[in-house]
Amino acid sequence: MELEFQCGDEICNIGGFASVIGADGTFSAVRNHIMRVERMNFQQVYIPHMYLELSIPASESNEFILHPNRLHIWPRGDFMLIALPNADKSFTSTLFAPASVFDELNTEESFMSFFSANFPDAVSLIGEARLKYIYHNYPRGSLVSIKCTPYNHKGKGIIIGDASHSQVPFYGQGMNAGFEDVKVLMHILETKKSLKDAYDLYTASRHKDLIAICDLSMANYDEMRRGVQDWHYLARRSLERILERVLKDRWLRLYTMVTFRPDIPYSLAYSTEKLHTKILSAVVNTAIAGASVAVVMKGLRLLNQRS
Ligand SMILES: Cc1cc2nc3c(=O)[nH]c(=O)nc-3n(C[C@H](O)[C@H](O)[C@H](O)COP(=O)(O)OP(=O)(O)OC[C@H]3O[C@@H](n4cnc5c(N)ncnc54)[C@H](O)[C@@H]3O)c2cc1C
Structure with a gap:
């Protein structure tokens, strides 16, 4: 099997491999290849919401500006702002809103008035200048849930992480589930002699947990928007x-x-x-x-x- 890695705009590290573990994210090329040779069931659902990442800096005395042991949510019905603490005492904040709302925020003025009207306290936490910078420079991302099975093609290839289970980020478990994939796969690889047996067992034993966390994340999507009110x-x-x-x-x-x-x-x-x-x-x-x-x-x- 030959693999081509994309390194920026270049193609690099072309090499031959006996088996491939694809951890290449939501739009996995490895998954696309496995799909061609394996009877893989695949489901991809975009939710109406998109996201924009923002940041809330630490205070001037380098302290947390909000309570660090809380998930901060500003629920506003169809859209919401959240903030999660970072080790450097800043917060990563994310605006989740329907694509139609983002479409309306197409000038700096409309963007700033949206925040002032809906999250006035957050504007002072983020800072007006930073908010304007975010408007001009930060990308808006889609949110997609992907489920598939099986995860492997014989002993030749297997996918882990978002490549095999992209979830909407409302349980904060996407990366954790990916790390757990590695732990489970490593354990199985230690106990099985052939790669095919190991990959088959991984698919058979891991699927119910990955479906569960995708579904839980989707359920939390509704709960966080409506439930908290x-x-x-x-x-x-x-x-x-x-x-x-x-x-x-x-x-x-x-x-x-x-x-x-x-x-x-x-x-x-x-x-x-x-x-x-x-x-x-x-x-x-x-x-x-x-x-x-x-x-x-x-x-x-x-x-x-x-x-
Ligand atoms: C808004 C948001 C908030 C989130 N919050 C959390 C959270 O709080 N907690 C949590 O656990 N998870 C969270 N997640 C999910 C988390 O970010 C993902 O689950 C995690 O990054 C998946 O890791 P991965 O390695 O599987 O895929 P990725 O992080 O997508 O990594 C795949 C890598 O493969 C590379 N790649 C792909 N194709 C090629 C190629 N052809 N050649 C070379 N390189 C390639 C990509 O460049 C990328 O570096 C969040 C996600 C979003 C969108």
């Missing part, structure tokens, strides 16, 4: 936080399982969350039914007392 959502999250504190390992929130527990596979986290949803719905329904019965009983008792 919905009292049902906020009440449920508060209740779960209490349950996690009281029941410890016996009740873990989805976010905890996905983000802080590498020992819990994505697919198990997802199925546990579905079970938790059923339990909480049953508890809430029972509580509502109990409260309704109590109100009716009280009403009947009052009527009896009057007659």
Whole structure:
């Protein structure tokens, strides 16, 4: 097998290989080649939202300007701004908005007034001059979810990372899932004699977790935009936080399982969350039914007392 690497505008490192591990990102050339020789199922979904990365600098005294241990979200219905802390005490902030909103932000004036109207506090955090620089220099990116299977063609080639599972970035797990791919593949390679057996086992065992994290990321896309403004959502999250504190390992929130527990596979986290949803719905329904019965009983008792 011959590979050509693109190095800037040049083609370099042409070489022959017995087997290729393609970690070449969302629009993977290795995946395209595997698709031609393997009966690969493939799904690609663009969401209506696009993104623009911004940055919030550290304060003049080199401190975090916002709380460093929080995910900051400015939800505005159909669009939102988020900020995540960096090691150098700055924040990476991202505007997620439908492509139609970005289309309207086609002059510096419209861009600046959009921010002043919707995120006035963020304008002062980012700084007007920096915001103008961002408008002129930072690219706007599309967001796509890609699922496929199998990930390999015999022992000749396999894809990992975004090449095999691009996800919308709302669970912050894209790169983590890619690192986990490497860990899982390395472990399997140590236990199997032939590359074909190893790659086949990787595809068979890894798929359910990669589908789960793609689906969880898509679900979080809706939740982050709408959920954080919905009292049902906020009440449920508060209740779960209490349950996690009281029941410890016996009740873990989805976010905890996905983000802080590498020992819990994505697919198990997802199925546990579905079970938790059923339990909480049953508890809430029972509580509502109990409260309704109590109100009716009280009403009947009052009527009896009057007659
Ligand atoms: C807005 C946004 C926010 C995100 N936030 C998070 C987060 O908080 N946490 C997280 O874990 N993930 C996050 N992600 C996802 C994360 O960025 C990706 O999952 C990760 O970068 C994927 O790594 P990768 O190595 O598989 O692919 P890539 O990072 O795309 O790397 C592929 C590499 O292959 C190179 N390449 C491709 N084709 C060729 C070729 N023909 N020749 C030579 N080189 C080639 C590319 O130049 C590139 O360097 C985010 C993504 C986005 C868009």
